[in-house]
Amino acid sequence: MLIEIDFQSGEAIYMQLRNQIILGIATAVIQEGDVLPSVRQLAEDIGINMHTVNKAYAVLRQEGFVTIDRRKGAVISLDVDKAKALAEMREQLSVILAKGCCKNISRAEVHKLVDDIFKDFQE
Amino acid sequence: MLIEIDFQSGEAIYMQLRNQIILGIATAVIQEGDVLPSVRQLAEDIGINMHTVNKAYAVLRQEGFVTIDRRKGAVISLDVDKAKALAEMREQLSVILAKGCCKNISRAEVHKLVDDIFKDFQE
DNA sequence: ATATCTGTTATATTATTCATATAACAAATG
């Protein structure tokens, strides 16, 4: 799986890393049971510090995307708390849709965007 | 318009403020042409520093939600760049939907969330 | 067994961001 970090981005490196791994899971590039590279290995590949990768993995664990197996490393394993996920999504969507609403983006256009993105996930 | 700041939140105060003003515009609590409180006034009302409000207003101006009129202050005036707004929304939605996708939230459930939120805007 | 590789923890340093405080300016208002 290819990781691309934008060092000019205002977004923290560990969050960029987290987001790309989540996108990798959603698009099935990484699947349940797969093992992520070791923190040292991935850090070297990307050219960042070990602790930055470690922080991304810690966030992913805390959010229920991976478990840490001392023998294997970070393993994709989804812990689903759907109610919590829905509540979080609602809050984040509210702000994004509010912004879109002010910019004349219609409900239908949002639906189309959602469909397009979901289609990307299923390829 | 009621502003509520969560000082325990990890989200920056100026961003909480920005988000709530955008939500206010989307729900038509604030309308085009309305004038926001002065930076000093709002800062005092909320109990935060003047510069924090100023930063929120500067972001809102930069994002095309208000214009600054030296006579009136910060006036709601929407500068719509729909293509840009759509591109931004797509990027932000991708991560949020990816996370939801991993948590077994279906396309249909996202659509329902979107509809619910849009309904909130039209009240 | 010995060396290597895992996640994890600890400590320290640097840079950046966030929020604060004080001060001042030009333009507009009353």
Next chain:
DNA sequence: CATTTGTTATATGAATAATATAACAGATAT
């Protein structure tokens, strides 16, 4: 003329982000 507007400048303290070394226990491989 005093007050209020947005705006700018500068400074400080706190928190965060990313880095660098170092060490530990457990697992793996030679």
